[in-house]
Structure formats: C-alpha cells, structure tokens
Amino acid sequence: MLKKILLSACSFALVLGAGAQELRDNFYVKVLSEELDRNIRRLRLPDLGKPFFISYKLRNTVSQSLRAERGRIVTPFSGPSETKTASVKLLVGDYHRNFDYLFNDGSYIVLPDENNADEFRRVLWLETDRAYKKTAQQYNATMAALKRVTVDPKELELHDLSRIRAEVKDLGERPPIPRAGIERWKPLLEKLSALFVAYPQITTSSCHLAVTHAEEYLVSSEGAIIRRPVSQALLTISAAMPGDDGTNIFETYDEYVTRIDDLPDATALEAAARGIIKRILERDQASKFEGAYLGPVLFEGESLSNLISGFFRYSLGVNRKSILYPDNSTTFYEDKLGQKLVAADLSLTALPRLKAYGGRHTTGAFDIDYDGVEPPDSLVLVRNGVLKSLLNGRTPTRKFQEPGGFAYGERAYSAGVLKLTADKVAPLKDMKKELVKAAKEEGLPYAYIVRNVNVSYGQAPYLYRIDTATLKEELLTGFKFTNLNMRSMRRFVIAANQLRLWNQSFYSVICPQSMIIGEIELEAENSVVKAKPIIVTNPLLDKKAHSGPSGVFHPRPAHRRTSLEAAPVKTRRTSKK
Amino acid sequence: MIFNLRLRLAAIGLTCIIQPLPAQDLLMTTLTKELNREFGQLKKADDRLYYMSYRVDDITTYNIRTSFGAVSGIDSSRYRIFSPSVRLGSYQLDNTHNAGFGQFPGTIPVVNDEDIIALAVWKNTDNAYKNAVQAYEQVLTNKKVKAAEEDSAADFSAAAKVVYHDPPLLYAALRPDVDALVKNLVAYSALLKANPDLLAGVANIEFKIIRKYFTDTDGSSIIENSTSTWQSVYSITKASDGMELPLFRMYYAYEPQGLPSRDSVLRDIKEMSTTLTALRTAPVADPFVGPAILSGRASGVFFHEIFGHRLEGKRMKSDFDGHTFKNKIGSPVLPSFLSITLDPTLKNVGNTEVNGFYRYDDEGVPAQKVTAVEDGILRSFLMTRTPINGSNGSNGHARTAPGGIPESRQSNLIVKATTSKTAAELKELLRKEARKQGHEYGYYFEDVQGGFTSIGRTMPNAFNVMPVEVYKVFADGSPDQLVRGVDLIGTPLSMFRRIVAADNTVETFNGMCGSGSGWVPVSASSPAIFVDLIETQKKSKSNERPPVLPRPDLDDASH
Structure with missing residues (x-):
C-alpha cells in the first residue's frame, strides 16, 4: 500500500515537473525570462541603487467584433485581430522601502506580431532601461523628500512590498477562437438589428458582438512564472431616439459571458431587442416625475446588481496611507473594520474562484491575481452588516500585512465574484406586496420600482411608480436619486429569497433578484439645459410619409421650427407624489 | 475599424470591402438627396442659410510594419469621414468669417444602405447647422465690437458647377501583394539590425485608397479616386552625450508597384546605416x-x-x-x-x-x-x-x-x-x-x-x-x-x-x-x-544616457 502511495506521489511530482518545464519552454516565458535575467543581474548605473525586483507581464490577445445596424453588417472587416502588449515593473531599494505604492506610470509596450525572440527582447530591453532610470530617480527623490517630514513610526515600520511564495503555474493557454469565429453570428445580428427597421423614429440602433480571448503571462525576478487564460464575449443591443423635448432616449442591453457559446439563444435575444423597442416608445410617452419622494424603493434584477457593484466594487480594498503627503480625500475602510457598514441583515462575501453559479459561468472568477498570488476560495467582507475584512494585494498596511490575492492591477483590487446575501427574505413574487406594505406603513400613496434598468453613476433613466391603493404601475422619467450611496444599504428592508448571477466586465455579482431599500430620496430632475431637437425632419419618417401609410407606425407631423428658437412645448401629463 | 490581416489574409482576403460597383454610387445619390432635403427644410426655417456642401472621404488603408527583420503588424482599415459645410449670411459675410476651426466631422458607416447613410448625414448636418448659427452670431457681434479689419473682401465666392465622377473603384484589383511587400520590408529592417550601433530600425508601408465625394447646393457633384503609397525606413542611434540621432528614407508612389526596386532601397539603407554610425561620433556643430x-x-x-x-x-x-x-x-x-x-x-x-x-x-x-x-x-x-x-x-x-x-x-x-x-x-x-x-x-x-x-x-x-x-x-x-x-x-x-x-x-x-x-x-x-x-x-537634445546594457542580440554575456 505504502509502495502504491509512494508511486502515485512520484508520478504526481513528475507530472507537475513536466508541466512546469513545458511552461518554461514556452516561447513567451523563455523570452521574458532571458531578458529579465540579464537585467536583474546587470542593470545598474554607477552610484545608483540597482533593481531588486523586476516583473514582466505580457498579454497576447485575439479579439474579434461584429456590428449590425438595421439588418446590415456595418463592420468592414470582422476577422480576428491579434495584439501583444507587455509592461515592466521594476523596483529599486528593497522590500521594506521602494515606494511601490506611490508611483505607477501605467505605461505598456506593444510587441511585434511575429514571435521573434530578438525583437521581443529588444523592446523589453529599452522599456526596462527606461523604467530603471525613472524608478531610480523617483526612489532617490522620494528618500530625500522623506527627510523633511515626520512620519508616524508605525507607518514607517511597514514594508512597501510584501514577500510572496513565487508560483510556477500554467493555468492554460489562450482559449481558441472557434473556427467559424463570430461569422456564424452574422445572420442573428442582422436579424436582431432588423427588428428596429419597423420603427423609423428610433434613429440609432445597433447589435454589437465583441469577443476577446487572451493569455496573460507573468514572469518575475522572484521566480514566478504564470500563464493564465482570459476570455470574454459581450453582446450589446442598443437603441436611441430623440424625444420630443430634445432628450435622447437611450436603451441598452449588455450580456457578458466568458465564452461565446454561453450567450442567450436567439429567442431570448429577440425578446431583449423587442423589450428595448417597447421601453423606448413607452419612455417617449412617459410622464415626468414631479416633486420629491423619500421612502422605500424596490430594485429589481440588473438594477440591483448595478447598485451593489457601484457601492462595493471599488470601495472594499485597502488603501495604504502615504508617508509623504496628507490624504483627506480617501476613505480608509481599514479604520472601520468591526464597525457596522450596512444593515445587520446583509452579508458580503468575495468568491474569487467561483467559476459558475446557477449553471452559468462567472466572468469575474480568477485563480491567481495580478501579482501572481492565489486568492482564497472565499473571504467574508461584511457579516451581518459589520465590516470584517478588505481586499488587498502585496502592499502591506497595518492590518493587512500578508498578500491577499485580490490584486487587479497596480493598487486596484477585485473580489472577482461578489456575493450579497440577506437574512430577511420573501418570495420573489411577493416583493411588490412588500414594497406597498412598506410604503403604506410610512403613509405614502405611492412607492417606486427600479426594474431591470442600468443604474450607472447612481442614476437610472426611468422607474415605475406604483399606486399603493390600486397597485397600478406607471412609468416615469425626469427624476434623480439623491444621496444614494453605500450608506443607503443601512436602510435595507427585505430581499427576494432567490439569488441570481449578474455578469459584468470581468466582474460578477451574485445577489437577490430584488431588494427593497427604505429611505431612498428622489427629486425631479432639475436640469434647465437640454439639447434642441433636430430641426430637419427624420429622413426615415419623410420617406415613410411619401411612400404611404405603414401598418406599424404612424409618424408624427413634421415639425417646422425656425433655426434655434424654442421647440413648441408638448403638453404632457405630470405625476405628483 | 482596424482589421488584422495577418490572421485572415489567406482565408477571406478583403471580400468584405469589395462592394458591388453600383453600391459606390449609392453613397453619392444618398448624399445629394439628403443635401437637397436638408437645405430645403433648413432654408425654410432660417432664410440666412445660403449654401451647403457635403464631403465624404471613403478611406481604405493597408499597413505593414516591420522592425529589425520581424513583422510588427499587418492590418487594414476602412472608414468614411463625413464633413458637412453650412454657410449662413451672405457671400460677403458669413459664419466662416476668419474661422480656422469649428468643423465637426462625423462618420458614415461603411455599408450600402440608403437609410443608414441618411440617418448619419441627418444627425451630423443638424450639428453642423447649430454650430454655424452660433458662429454666425459671434461673427456679427465681432463686427459690432471690433475695429474694421484690414481685409474687406468677401467670405465666399461663386464657382462653376462641376460634375465629375471617377469610375467605381475596383478594390480587388487594387489589393496589394502583401506577401511580397512583407518580404521586402523584412529585408530592409533586417539590414539595419546588422548594425550594432542602432537602437531601432523599422521599415513600414502604408497603402491608401481614397474615394472622395463632394456635392453642394450649387449642383456640383464630384467623385474622385486616388491612391498613395508611403514606404518609410527609419532608424535611430544615440550619441554618448544623449543626443538622439534619427535618419529616415521615405519613398512615395501612387501604387506599391511604383516603389523603387528592392536593391536600390537596400543600397539606400546601407548608406543610411553607415551614416548613422558616423553620426554617433560626429562632432557637435556650434552656432x-x-x-x-x-x-x-x-x-x-x-x-x-x-x-x-x-x-x-x-x-x-x-x-x-x-x-x-x-x-x-x-x-x-x-x-x-x-x-x-x-x-x-x-x-x-x-x-x-x-x-x-x-x-x-x-x-x-x-x-x-x-x-x-x-x-x-x-x-x-x-x-x-x-x-x-x-x-x-x-x-x-x-x-x-x-x-x-x-x-x-x-x-x-x-x-x-x-x-x-x-x-x-x-x-x-x-x-x-x-x-x-x-x-x-x-x-x-x-x-x-x-x-x-x-x-x-x-x-x-x-x-x-x-x-x-x-x-x-x-x-x-x-x-x-x-x-x-x-x-x-x-x-x-x-x-x-x-x-x-x-x-x-x-x-x-x-x-x-x-x-x-x-x-x-x-x-x-x-x-x-x-x-x-x-x-x-x-538642436535641442535628450540628456538620457544610452541604454545601460547592450542590445540583447549583441550581448554575448546573456547567450
């Protein structure tokens, strides 16, 4: 038995060894390693510090996109396009003091299409040389600047870069682009985009498919050698029409997936396109919000995932305090650990390695972070409303001295997959009732629902008002949220008992399908400036008018306005609180 | 839209851009129709409008880039730039008075669809008209508040109506022999690699096919084709005092076939390479x-x-x-x-x-x-x-x-x-x-x-x-x-x-x-x-030292 175990252990080690050797023999790894090796050994100017750390990142990307408008493909060339870029990180000093967290020039270099070792190394050579001279200059200047300030000794004790166990890992090559590429999507994109043709008042519309497949390499002087695959496809259906009052009524549908085959089927996409058309037409006729509102609001579907992403995606990372300059604009959540952040019924967990949920792939999952550190399977960020932990990378702070594995760029962190759960839940079908109940408790005649609309920068273009007496819904525009921020989540009321995955660009949110938040403030949108409507009549409407009536659409009479004078005011129904 | 030719060259060629010949005329037909419709309606709304024109540059490019004997990139693009011109006032004084800026070009999708083209033209024209109105008001105000200008000539003059249409472009026939061009460019830039003094050595080519459309409210209608080929060879070295020393060789021809022979370009590059080496140690000239x-x-x-x-x-x-x-x-x-x-x-x-x-x-x-x-x-x-x-x-x-x-x-x-x-x-x-x-x-x-x-x-x-x-x-x-x-x-x-x-x-x-x-x-x-x-x-010069380490391909210690 023991012999068997030993044998299998040996074969496992052999397999691992073979994999690592294969990775080391990879063209890109070889080129990066060779250039890195001579630079870390020999790059030095007289009387100037030498680099103690160099890492090279290389991204080899194939992308392809296709765009259709009004039943036609408008992309002149839809073939795949390959790009290779690299970036150099070089540090002077030592792990304790190198000021890594203060500087990042963000520069990258474009590598040749052809896998030519000399040429790759020449480009890396020049960039490394540039990075060394600049970093050494910055290091000396910052050390000099440090002499004129008094720094809290505890901060001064912190290392600037934490040490890691360098990984040698091959997580896979670039996923292949299907032989047919995205060509086979042409007929469907044409068909979807042709749905807008029957609505000549919709003057902008398109269906766009973009596929990106890449492999990312990291080679460092610490011994890390990593390759990981990255892939994402995005299908966007968007449309816009000029409203009668000059506003641009814009609707968009985004579907992010990790592989093109995960995209919804034709029926679902057609429904999405028809939904856009329906909402645009409804919004053109919608009443305007008037007055103000403070009370419960039900956020449904994508709206809720957008809200959660907007609140937490970029805020729950550690921030290192500068030892050179005062910083009064950054919120240091590290100082709030153990404090209540959101309602006690809510918990947030980072699940960076979660590849699939509910039968769908997550776009945010990763097995190794930007710095080459493996993340944990999960990390509780907020438990029962209390902040428990933060996302971090290789920059130590007082409470996070070890690398966390959440680096997503230079001093940017990502949970990859963020899961929000609620203790207080109700069946999805009862959420509207719960909303009405909550509104009635506050004596409000109306409540509001933000339904499946993109909430970006804390604002949504339309919502539904629900009459608490009749339960009748009405679509409204012309409003804005005020004071909608992470603190709003302290006024959590109840969430649907079913969770769902929402994919965004290299980020995923798993959250209840809907949620009621109390004390949401709404005000009438008070912008006094709007674009003038287009003066000349819509050419498609003109054409339609001349070619006889259509069964689908009856054009409004063409407006005849003088130059830039005010457009005639259309009487609209208004809505009061 | 840039398309990487290298991956798909053999498979699809440029089938996407080879339009049926009548389709190239659809663009002019639509432009003219939309110009007349826009002018008619805008003129009714604003009688200060007296002239409009539309210009479209339909541009196809092929780019091949090589560096030190390696192919850096091969790609192609196709796009249309739309430039509406709107004049308010009169020939004597209009919104363009002394305006060097203020054009707001748009794009037109590369597709033969009258509705898609008309929509793009319509939206861009509205923008151009509104800009013209604002500019004209400013011109009138300037006339009131500023002293008379030295030049009193009119802002615009009449021109004879012109109708000229080049035949539709035969894109397939114009498609360059990419493989042959790549081979030449690789040889050119590889020759520069042989010189250890050089930090970079590139040889590139850009072949451009342009079909230009012009139509105006005076009835002119012009379609003109043109092609251009730029082949450039560039290299750079650095003197020990930090001075960057670049040299170029540029070759122009209407079509790639018109470029100088490979041997003559190689001779030029050899000479350029020798000059660059000499420049590194050449004395700096005083004023x-x-x-x-x-x-x-x-x-x-x-x-x-x-x-x-x-x-x-x-x-x-x-x-x-x-x-x-x-x-x-x-x-x-x-x-x-x-x-x-x-x-x-x-x-x-x-x-x-x-x-x-x-x-x-x-x-x-x-x-x-x-x-x-x-x-x-x-x-x-x-x-x-x-x-x-x-x-x-x-x-x-x-x-x-x-x-x-x-x-x-x-x-x-x-x-x-x-x-x-x-x-x-x-x-x-x-x-x-x-x-x-x-x-x-x-x-x-x-x-x-x-x-x-x-x-x-x-x-x-x-x-x-x-x-x-x-x-x-x-x-x-x-x-x-x-x-x-x-x-x-x-x-x-x-x-x-x-x-x-x-x-x-x-x-x-x-x-x-x-x-x-x-x-x-x-x-x-x-x-x-x-x-x-x-x-x-x-000459102003960089004070950056030359690279610390030798060029990787010349570094014996690293091999």
Missing part, C-alpha cells in the same frame, strides 16, 4: 553664420516652409497673419533667376511620382497650376473660394485633411532656376564665399526631416528647418566632415535675398504638410541652392 548649400531635397523643404506657407491666400484674410507678401503682387520677392509654381495637376516631376496631385480641391474647384513667382516677381497666391483684397476667385488650392475646413494649402511646389551651375561649381562657390567671409568652412545640408515656420504677428516670423545630415565643407578643400546637432534658422525676407545660385539637378521631397486644416499630401521639388549667409543654432 554659425555663414555660407551654405542646401541639397535639392533640403531646399524643397526650405521653400515649402519659408516661401510656400506665405503664399497661402486664405490665411491673409486674418489680421493676425504676418501678411509677408500680401501687397507684393508684381514686386520682386526672390532673385530673378528663380521661379516657383504650384501645380496639383502634375503626377510626376521628372521621373519622380509626386504627392500633391488631385483633380478637384476640397471646395469642388478644379485643380490649377499656379505660377506664384516668375523670374523673381510675385504673381499669384494659392486661393480658395474665399477671396482676399486683390485676389479673387479660387485657383483650386482649398485643401484639408478629412474632416477639416478647407484652407489655402500647397500642392506640388516646383522651384526652377533659369541659370544654373553644376554641383561642383556650387561647392566651389561655397568655398570661395567661406574664404571671403573669413570662415574655415561652410555647411552642406544633405537631408532634412522637415521644418516649421511661424507666419503670425505675435511670435517672430522665423523658420526652422531640421536637418538630419549636415557636412562641413572646408574652404581649403579638405574632405567634408559630418557634424550633428544643427538646426537651420532664420527669418524669411532676409533669407530670400541671400540665395545666390542653384545647381542643375532637381530633387523632390514628398511629404505630408500639417497646418490649420490638418495633414495634406504635398511635394517640393528644387535644385540645390547656394545661400551666402545662413544661420544655425544647436
């Missing part, structure tokens, strides 16, 4: 005032910068322009042995294909040869449809980059000398003049990378020609010495007087000229000239 010879190419750039830009009529409408020659028609401005023409109707100067050819300018006016200087006497300016006092009517020199407002721009500039000398005689003149002025040497400017000039009134009206290959020519007949770090500077009027002689060999500099209306293709052809007094200054 100098004395005699010099400008080679034909250097002289072409010199005349383009210093003289040509001062012939551009439209800019003279502005009170901010230097008006160097504005009131000098009929007066001597150059030595009497020199004449200058600008001729966009030429496709070749001698055996060289030139970059400034076109049939119609960007205001729909036929291209015309302009004799700017005849035997030293100023005869004419380069005119658009915007007159200036003393010069009326366009001579077909309204030009712009796609999306810009047409300005007076140069085309093919040709300098001719009625009396000329051989190159050796010119050099002897230089030596003699150096001796006379008490100098050990004069300068020979062999090649330039370009130049610039100020033509306004705020800054000194100076020019700077940037040579990249300069030699000291010693008065005592010692061998010429390569030097580095020299810029040729001066002020135009004093410089023109110092041109003493020209040689009998015309050289051409093909290039792109950047000015108010963007980058336009131009050429400048000239004999070498001898100037008895020029001024040089030190």
